[in-house]
Structures are given as structure tokens and as C-alpha cells.
Amino acid sequence: MKGVPYLVPAAILALAFTVASAYDPSPLQDFCVTINNTDSTVFMNGKFCKDLATVTANDFFFPGLNIARNTATSKLGSSVNLVNVDKLPGLNTLGISLARLDFAPYGLNPPHIHPRGTELLVVMEGTLLVGFVTSNPNKLFTKVLNKGDVFVFPIGLIHFQFNIGQTNAVAFAGLSSQNPGLITIANVVFGSNPPINPDVLAKVFQLDKNVVDYLQKQF
Template sequence: MKSSYLFFTAFMALASCALAFDPSPLQDFCVAINDTNNGVFVNGKLCKDPKLATANDFFFSVKEGNTSNSLGSKVTPVAVNEILGLNTLGISLARIDFAPRGLNPPHTHPRATEILIVLEGTLYVGFVTSNPQNRLITKVLNKGDVFVFPIGLIHFQLNAGYGNAVAIGGLSSQNPGVITIANAVFGSNPKISSDVLTKAFQVDNKIVDNLQKQFWYDNN
């Protein structure tokens, strides 16, 4: 009886393995293309014949971002839309430039954890844990410091110095996505009903109306 039970357990374990998916790409790369007539649909993108891949499929030049805006920051993404060779590789990055006191406002990446390294300047950074704690975790970072923002959590970066600052964020997705909280809530199209927002934020209707009339700059 005992041997039969062990055999059954082993069989179920093997069956489970047989049904599992391969966690890694089964090819060297899968360069995305926009030609719907020539390609294979993989992971949200069409892929070109790998024999036709070139160095430019894996290259992108990141320039200094223009921080002359209301936020004083500019995010330059380097994801699958910028480097087509990133398709299926599960990684991307972004360069973030800050003017003095510039802010990368509270936002989330729904599909990626972010690891940030400061190249120049001093940044005050933080994220908020999920309900019900909603605990704020913050740190002041200097050149060479690294900080992690867990996937999906609201986070921000503020230039705490009086000179320019630059940081690089690595992200665990080829297309991490970004939801800027203020833009999404008060700048949605069409607008969220003021009845919803006045009750959610416990403020007067005039405050909500004023916020919805603002121009919500997108620094991405």
C-alpha cells in the first residue's frame, strides 16, 4: 500500500512538470516588427526572421532629457518600442533627468519592479506599501546609491539638491507601463465623475473641478 502511494505521488509530480511552461525564451531573440504580413506573433509583438536581424535592432542612443516643464523632469524610456530586440527578453530601462528641485511624480509600473541608480545629484525617493498599511518607505540617495521600487507600488523621485540630477532605472519587463497617479485620476478622458472624486478625497466639489481643469503634464 505504501509503495502504491509513493508511486502515485511521483506520477502526479511528473504530470505537473509535464504541464508546466518553459520559463525562458526558446530562441536567442525575437526582434519585433510592425509588418503584419511577415512575422510571427510572440508576446504581444510580431517577430522578424532572426536571419534578418541587424545591430540596429539592439541599439538605441539615450539623450539628455529636456526638463524645461512644470515638473522639472524628463523620463526617457528604453523599452521594446525603442529597442525592438528587447521583445521577449523581459527587461528595459529608463533615463530620468531632473532640473533643480525637479520631480518624477507618484506613479506605478503595473508590470515591473524597478531598480534605480543615481548617476548625478541627490534624490529623495520613496514608495507606499499596499492596503491596509499604506506605509511610506523613503530614502535620500546620493551618486552611486541604488534603490528598489517593488512591482505595482506607487513611487516617486524628487531632486533634493539645487543642481541637476540624473538616474537610470532598470525594469523587469520589456514593456513595464506607467500610470501617473494625478494624471490618471484628474486628467482622465473622459473625466471621472466629480461625485466619485469628491467622496473619494473628501473635498469640496470646487476643488475637484479646479483639479480637473489643470493641464497634467506627462514627463514620459
């Protein structure tokens, strides 16, 4: 896959979010490039700011989103390359991040939540079944997306993407936070450390405790 067709829509996503109302706190200066130096006199949005005199173009640059990620090592057949403030220091205070999602045939990005960001997804290759569930009542909104289709997942709601095609799929997602966070439902419920009491999970899911024990061992 060539890089240009994928990076153009990614740039469009970024521009769309910069003119939208960001969920993160609005900056009071042009930018605050993060630096791991507590001697800095400026601290914004949980990060120390780099001295303006030392800021370069590379602080706003991240390469390689044209490169497909390896999905073979994933049990679910998917891989997400998130470009957040930890990978791109210039994102600090700007209220935006970006991700590339790669799917093997029938690969799944499992039900999860971004507690601090709305997600806007655009499909570049393949066919994805996507959806999100509202908080109360728990209504599912779902759609089959093809190349060029766009879908939005509201902040804090459980959502998923599933490749229903027999070929690889690729999508890009813009998120309205420099650090949107990730809570994968199955991992949190069955893989927390320390683990949730299996009696609690058995009662919640109406399962035999042995089944809960088995599921916890998987994570």
C-alpha cells in the first residue's frame, strides 16, 4: 500500500478536529510541546512544556502511518497504531490524536471505550461492521462501512469494529483528545489486577463460577 492515499484523509481528519470544539482544555498559547524535564517552568494539561527556543519541526512530526501493522500476532486479528501525545509531543493541549487500524480477514477491534474522546472513523480499504451502544437504554447503533465511509463513536460509549470481509481492511480514526484513553471491556472485566471476585462476575453474568474462572485465566 502506498502512503499518500492514506495520509491525505488522515490530514483531513486532523483539520476537522482542530476547527471543532475539543474535549481537552483549550490552550492559552500557540502550543506546549511536551518534554520529560521537571525543571521546565511551564506545565500545561499534565505535561511540562519545552522551551520555545528549542522547539523544532520534528516535535510536530510522526512518520510511518502508511505502513501496515502486523495482525498475525493478535488473537483478535487486529492492530491499532495510536498517535497520541506520548508519541507526538506537539499534540499537547491541542485536543486531538490519530490512529491507524489494521484488520486481518475477520479481525476484530473488540468492544471498548475511550473515556476522554469522541472517535471519527474513515474506512480506507475493506468492509467493516461497526457499532456503539448507548448508556440508557442500551440501544445498539450499527452499520456496515465500505471504502470511503465515515462513522462517529460518541465519547465514552462502548463501540467496536469488525472486518466482515475476506481481505485485509484498513481504517483511520481521529479522536478528540490528545490522550483519549482505552478501556477494553473484556480485558477490564476478566483481566483486572487484582482480579474481580469471581462470585461477583458469576452473579452479574449469570454464569457458573467455573466458567468465570476459565475466562479470567484467558486474560
